[in-house]
Amino acid sequence: MSDRILMKGNEAVGEAAIIAGCRHYFAYPITPQNEIPAYMAKRLPEVGGTFLQAESELAAINMVFGASAAGARVMTSSSSPGISLKQEGISYIAGAELPCVIVDMMRGGPGLGNIAGSQADYFQATRGGGNGDYRIIVLAPASVQELADITIEAFDLADEYRIPVMILGEGYLGQMSEPFSLPEPSGKTFEKPWALTGAKGRKPNIIASMRLTPENLLEEHNLKLKKTYDKITEKEVRYESYLLDDADYIIVAYGTSARISRSAIIELRKEGIKAGLFRPISLWPYPYKELKKAASHAKKVLTVEMSLGQMVEDVRLAVMDDEKVDFYGRTGGMLPESGEIIRRVRHYGS
Amino acid sequence: MEAKTADFKYVYDRPKSLVDVPTHYCPGCGHGIVHKILAEVIDELGIRDDTIIVAPVGCSVLLYNYIDVDGSEAAHGRAPAVATGIKRVHKDKVVISYQGDGDLLAIGTAEAVHAANRGEHFTTIFINNAIYGMTGGQMAPTTMENQITKTTPYGRDPADVGFPIRACELLNTLEAPVFIERCAVYDVKHVLKTKRAIKKGLQNQIEGKGYSFIEVLSMCPTNWGINPVKSAEWVHDVMEPYYKLGNFRDI
Ligand SMILES: Cc1ncc(C[n+]2csc(CCOP(=O)(O)OP(=O)(O)O)c2C)c(N)n1
Numbered sequence: 277m278s279d280r281i282l283m284k285g286n287e288a289v290g291e292a293a294i295i296a297g298c299r300h301y302f303a304y305p306i307t308p309q310n311e312i313p314a315y316m317a318k319r320l321p322e323v324g325g326t327f328l329q330a331e332s333e334l335a336a337i338n339m340v341f342g343a344s345a346a347g348a349r350v351m352t353s354s355s356s357p358g359i360s361l362k363q364e365g366i367s368y369i370a371g372a373e374l375p376c377v378i379v380d381m382m383r384g385g386p387g388l389g390n391i392a393g394s395q396a397d398y399f400q401a402t403r404g405g406g407n408g409d410y411r412i413i414v415l416a417p418a419s420v421q422e423l424a425d426i427t428i429e430a431f432d433l434a435d436e437y438r439i440p441v442m443i444l445g446e447g448y449l450g451q452m453s454e455p456f457s458l459p460e461p462s463g464k465t466f467e468k469p470w471a472l473t474g475a476k477g478r479k480p481n482i483i484a485s486m487r488l489t490p491e492n493l494l495e496e497h498n499l500k501l502k503k504t505y506d507k508i509t510e511k512e513v514r515y516e517s518y519l520l521d522d523a524d525y526i527i528v529a530y531g532t533s534a535r536i537s538r539s540a541i542i543e544l545r546k547e548g549i550k551a552g553l554f555r556p557i558s559l560w561p562y563p564y565k566e567l568k569k570a571a572s573h574a575k576k577v578l579t580v581e582m583s584l585g586q587m588v589e590d591v592r593l594a595v596m597d598d599e600k601v602d603f604y605g606r607t608g609g610m611l612p613e614s615g616e617i618i619r620r621v622r623h624y625g626s
Numbered sequence: 627m628e629a630k631t632a633d634f635k636y637v638y639d640r641p642k643s644l645v646d647v648p649t650h651y652c653p654g655c656g657h658g659i660v661h662k663i664l665a666e667v668i669d670e671l672g673i674r675d676d677t678i679i680v681a682p683v684g685c686s687v688l689l690y691n692y693i694d695v696d697g698s699e700a701a702h703g704r705a706p707a708v709a710t711g712i713k714r715v716h717k718d719k720v721v722i723s724y725q726g727d728g729d730l731l732a733i734g735t736a737e738a739v740h741a742a743n744r745g746e747h748f749t750t751i752f753i754n755n756a757i758y759g760m761t762g763g764q765m766a767p768t769t770m771e772n773q774i775t776k777t778t779p780y781g782r783d784p785a786d787v788g789f790p791i792r793a794c795e796l797l798n799t800l801e802a803p804v805f806i807e808r809c810a811v812y813d814v815k816h817v818l819k820t821k822r823a824i825k826k827g828l829q830n831q832i833e834g835k836g837y838s839f840i841e842v843l844s845m846c847p848t849n850w851g852i853n854p855v856k857s858a859e860w861v862h863d864v865m866e867p868y869y870k871l872g873n874f875r876d877i
C-alpha cells in the first residue's frame with residue numbers, strides 16, 4: 277500500500293487508469309468530469325501515452341472502438357448528455373466484443389438539465405441506451421479509494437470478458453477530494469490474438485458487430501454474447517453489506533446515496549432501530565440473489581436514490597414483495613436527506 | 627487460383643491482396659474497381675502485412691471480406707474516428723478509411739473534417755456516387771442538381787436541400803492535409819490515374835507525411851437506373867463538370 281494522498285475523484289480515476297496500463301484516452305469536455313481530460317492531457321504524454329480531445333462524444337467513443345480494436349487498453353469519460361451520444365458506439369463495441377472502460381460522472385437531466393451530481397442515468401447505464409441485445413458491466417463506487425480500486429478492476433474485467441465496463445459515479449464523487457492510497461497494478465495480462473496488428477503470418481483479423489448471412493448468424497453471435505453475460509452474472513456480482521445481519525430495515529443505495537444512507541443508519545442504530553445497508557457495487561450484474569436473501573428477514577426495504585426511482589425496479593425484482601419495498605429519492609441534482617431517511621425508517625416501526 | 631502452366635504467361639492476374647471470392651457489387655459498380663486498385667497498390671507497395679482497413683456503412687460495408695488485410699467495421703460515418711483510434715495505437719501501420727458520400731459528407735461530416743484537420747496519419751478513399759447506394763437510392767449530399775432519387779422524386783432542388791457538396795474543395799481549406807485529389811474510374815485512363823493517386827496517398831503515410839484524401843467519382847448503375855455504359859458516361863457528362871478532376875494539394 278502506498279502512502280495516502282489527496283485527490284479529486286476525477287483525478288484519481290485518471291491516475292488509476294494509468295496504473296492499470298491505459299495509454300489511450302479520448303474524450304470531449306463536459307462538466308462535472310472535466311478534471312479527467314485535464315488530468316489525462318497532462319499525465320498521458322509523461323508516460324508515452326495518447327490524449328486526444330475528440331470533436332464530439334460520438335467521435336470519442338469511436339476512437340475508443342478503433343484503439344481497442346488495435347489491442348490497446350483505452351478509456352473515455354463523460355457525463356450524462358455525453359454518454360447519450362456515446363450509446364451508438366457502446367452498442368457497436370459490445371457487438372464487436374471489444375474491451376474498454378467508460379467513466380460516467382452523472383449529472384442532472386433530462387436534456388441539458390444541470391451540472392449537479394445525479395443518479396438519473398441508472399436505466400441508461402444498466403439497460404443499454406444503444407440498440408440491440410447487449411450488456412455492459414456497470415460498477416458504482418462510493419468513495420475516491422473505491423473509485424481508484426475499481427478502475428484497476430474495470431480494465432481487467434473488460435479484457436477478460438471483452439466487454440465495455442462503465443464506472444458509474446455522480447458528479448459529487450468526481451468532484452470530491454478524499455485521501456486515498458494509489459492502487460497497485462493487478463499484474464494480470466491478457467493476450468489479444470484477435471486484435472488488428474497487421475496480418476503478418478496469419479489470416480486477417482476482422483473486428484465487426486455485423487453478422488449478415490446466413491440468417492441465423494446474428495442469433496448465434498448474440499447467444500455467444502449471452503454465454504459471456506451469464507458467466508459474468510455468475511462470477512462478477514459485487515456488493516457491500518453494512519449491519520445487515522440483524523437488520524429489520526434495509527436501505528438499498530449505491531454511490532453517494534449509500535454514503536448518506538450509511539450516516540442515517542448510524543443515527544438509527546443509536547436509537548436502537550435495527551437498520552442496515554445493502555450497497556450494490558455492480559449495478560450490472562445486479563446482486564439480485566444476495567439482496568433477495570438479505571431482504572428475506574427484513575420488515576421493510578427502503579431504496580434511496582438521486583432519481584425518481586430507477587434502481588428501485590431492480591430492488592423490486594430481487595425482493596419480489598411490493599409491500600416491503602419503499603422508495604425515497606431526490607431528483608434534478610438534489611441530494612437525499614439523511615433526516616428524511618431517518619424519519620421514514622422510524623415511521624416503519626411505529 | 628488456377629495453376630500457371632509453362633505455355634501461358636499471365637500478364638493480367640488477380641492482385642494477391644484481393645480475396646478470391648465473388649463480391650456482392652452490381653455490374654458496373656465503381657466500388658469493385660476501386661477495391662481492385664487498392665489491392666494492386668497494397669501488393670505493389672508490399673504492405674499487405676502492415677495494412678489495416680476500416681470499412682464504412684454503405685454498399686462497401688463488406689470491404690474487409692474482399693481485401694486480404696486486417697479490417698474493422700465502423701458505425702455509419704465514424705470511420706475516420708475508428709481509423710484515428712487504430713492509427714494512434716499503431717503508428718507504424720498503414721491505415722485506410724474507405725467511405726461513401728452519405729457516410730463522409732452527411733452523417734460523418736464532423737469526423738471527416740476533424741480527422742483531416744488534425745492531419746491524422748491515415749488515408750481516406752472517398753467514393754462519391756452521388757447517391758445512397760445501400761439503402762436503395764436516396765439523395766446524398768453529393769446528389770446532382772435536378773437528379774432524381776427516391777427522396778428527391780422531383781429532382782434535387784438546391785433552394786430546398788442545398789447544392790451538392792464538393793469534398794476536396796472543402797477539405798482544401800484546411801491546413802493539415804498533405805494530399806487531396808479527385809479522380810474517376812469510368813475508363814482505363816482514369817482508373818490508372820486513380821491508382822497513382824491512391825498509391826501516393828499510401829506512400830505519404832508510409833513516409834509519415836500526414837493525411838491524404840482521394841475522392842473517386844464512381845458509378846451506381848442500379849440506383850441511377852441506367853446501364854453500366856450510360857453510367858460511365860453520366861459520370862463524365864454530368865458529375866465531372868461540377869466535380870472537377872485533378873490534384874488539389876500534394877505537399
Ligand atoms: C446510424 C445509421 N443511420 C442510417 C443507416 C442506414 N444507412 C446505411 S448505408 C446508408 C447510406 C450509404 O450511402 P453512402 O455512404 O453514399 O454509401 P454507398 O452505399 O452509396 O456506397 C444509410 C443511410 C445506418 N446503417 N446507420
Ligand code: SF4
Pocket residue numbers: 650651652653654655656657685755759760845846847848849
Ligand atoms: S447499389 Fe450502387 S453502389 Fe451499391 S453495389 Fe449496386 S451499383 Fe454499387
Ligand SMILES: [Mg+2]
Pocket residue numbers: 726727728753754755756757758759766
Ligand atoms: Mg454513395
